Amino acid sequence: MTLRLGTRGSALALTQSQMVADALTAATGRPVELVRIVTPGDRSDAPVARLGVGVFVSALRDALLAGEIDFAVHSYKDLPTGEHPGLHIAAVPAREDPRDALIARDGLTLAELPPGATVGTGAVRRIAQLHALGLDLQVTPIRGNVDSRIARVLGPEADLDAVVLARAGVARLGRSAEITETLDPMLMLPAPAQGALAVECRADDTDLIELLSALDHAPTRAAVLAERAMFATLEAGCSAPVAAHAEIAEGDDGDEIYLRGAVISPDGVRAIRLSRTGTPAGAAEIGKALAIDLLDAGADTLMGSTE
């Protein structure tokens, strides 16, 4: 029987969903059809910060719970932290490059942008880290899909010197050649789970969970678990921008996880950066412990604790 994969209608969502559909068919022989779901986030022009991260996700989850679709593919970083009752993340496929990317006019890098250059991004995490560089950049809030953001720099009506985007989204849309600098995590630590996908289905759909597990990539799952555990623990105690990046490397005694985290004041003037290592099996505990380290170091004072 053909499986129904629910997807948003954006070019990025369609591309990601088609990639997962093709991988599933290749691994299991099961045909997959894409079912388009319109989310309130697609209909609104309001800033994502006001709509909340869940807007792109809840319409897909409603369709899943209503049985209109069998599974959904989300950009993992857009998922709210915490388990959703009745649903299960059955696979976390191998992650794309999690770093952020700069697309600037005339092939410029961050260091080559002149003082006062306009750089577009909507994410508080990127805004804070751009300010932290001390380059006198004019950070301009933007939103919209990946193509329209790139058009703000390279399109016929370009009005910005540069934009910062997730490299993964640009790559999936086949536009990596337009990236003028991939930002080192030393300058721009990525968002928790950036570049990763979550393949979700109903928690009681055991046959499908078994089928989808063919797409799971254990190192990516562990890295994302660590990053999001850190994020979830910080959310409770601190409302300042948060960044996280975990890497899995082969050590002498098996695999090691190396998690870096940062909390930055929105104006970029103060930042706390810390890291922890451990085994992938302890990913969630490492994330939680790093969040507590960050809070102990004063993360909550970077913006004031949540009201």
Ligand SMILES: NCc1[nH]cc(CCC(=O)O)c1CC(=O)O
């Ligand atoms: N916030 C929107 C969003 N959600 C997922 C991606 C693509 C990258 C990814 O899968 O992490 C993007 C675009 C961006 O941040 O530039």
